[in-house]
Amino acid sequence: MRIDIITCLPRLLDSFFGHSILHRAQQGGQVEVLVHDLRDYTADKHRRIDDYPFGGGAGMVMQIEPIAKCIRNLQAERTYDDVIYMTPDGERLAQPLVNRLSLAQNLIILCGHYKGVDERVREHFITREISIGDYVLSGGELAAAVLSDAIIRLIPGVLGDETSALTDSFQDDLLAPPIYTRPANFEGWNVPDILLSGHEAMIDNWRHEQALARTQARRPDLLDK
Numbered sequence: 001m002r003i004d005i006i007t008c009l010p011r012l013l014d015s016f017f018g019h020s021i022l023h024r025a026q027q028g029g030q031v032e033v034l035v036h037d038l039r040d041y042t043a044d045k046h047r048r049i050d051d052y053p054f055g056g057g058a059g060m061v062m063q064i065e066p067i068a069k070c071i072r073n074l075q076a077e078r079t080y081d082d083v084i085y086m087t088p089d090g091e092r093l094a095q096p097l098v099n100r101l102s103l104a105q106n107l108i109i110l111c112g113h114y115k116g117v118d119e120r121v122r123e124h125f126i127t128r129e130i131s132i133g134d135y136v137l138s139g140g141e142l143a144a145a146v147l148s149d150a151i152i153r154l155i156p157g158v159l160g161d162e163t164s165a166l167t168d169s170f171q172d173d174l175l176a177p178p179i180y181t182r183p184a185n186f187e188g189w190n191v192p193d194i195l196l197s198g199h200e201a202m203i204d205n206w207r208h209e210q211a212l213a214r215t216q217a218r219r220p221d222l223l224d225k
């Protein structure tokens with residue numbers, strides 16, 4: 001998979017993708033993340049990418065020209081499954097959408113800033129708008145990093161244990177059950193006996209019941225689906 005991220009804060013994202021699993025996924029060749037500095041695409045001599053809103057009002061608006069130039073450059077090279085705009089008024093991100101996007105070959109992610117982008121960008125270039133939750137961030141970069149992380153860890157070969165993404169919280173609309181590791185007894189706090197029993201079927205059953213109970217207690221809305 002290839003992910004092209006368009007931003008006016010490229011260094012913020014470069015440092016994020018230079019670490020841990022995301023770095024390893026790129027080294028392993030399963031994914032390529034390219035961060036593009038929007039200011040490299042402006043014709044303005046001061047490298048401006050925003051301007052005042054027509055009609056007045058507070059805040060600045062990201063201009064269409066540099067965004068159009070950057071997206072068109074990329075689309076001239078390859079076909080993209082989606083051109084995503086990160087915005088608080090987009091579709092709220094949840095695991096089913098992440099799963100779908102993890103099947104893509106090429107994605108563009110545009111990070112919003114200031115008051116957002118000129119509406120014509122959304123009309124003519126964007127195919128999907130995504131929010132990561134009902135709160136407002138100062139820019140789309142962190143949201144783009146969240147989305148990319150969620151997608152990349154689903155790509156086969158990225159996680160060490162191939163099955164571990166399948167047992168995530170949310171992957172089956174249930175929260176994950178409690179987990180334990182050694183020591184079995186820490187200052188009298190014991191791991192549940194069942195997990196030490198070696199009975200695989202009973203352990204599976206216990207985990208499912210724990211997942212259900214935890215979901216009922218913390219996120220009953222997930223069980224209504």
Ligand code: 6GU
Nearest residue numbers: 086087132133135137143
């Ligand atoms: Cl995608 N962008 C911004 N600026 N704020 C957000 C968001 C995105 N998702 C939730 N809050």
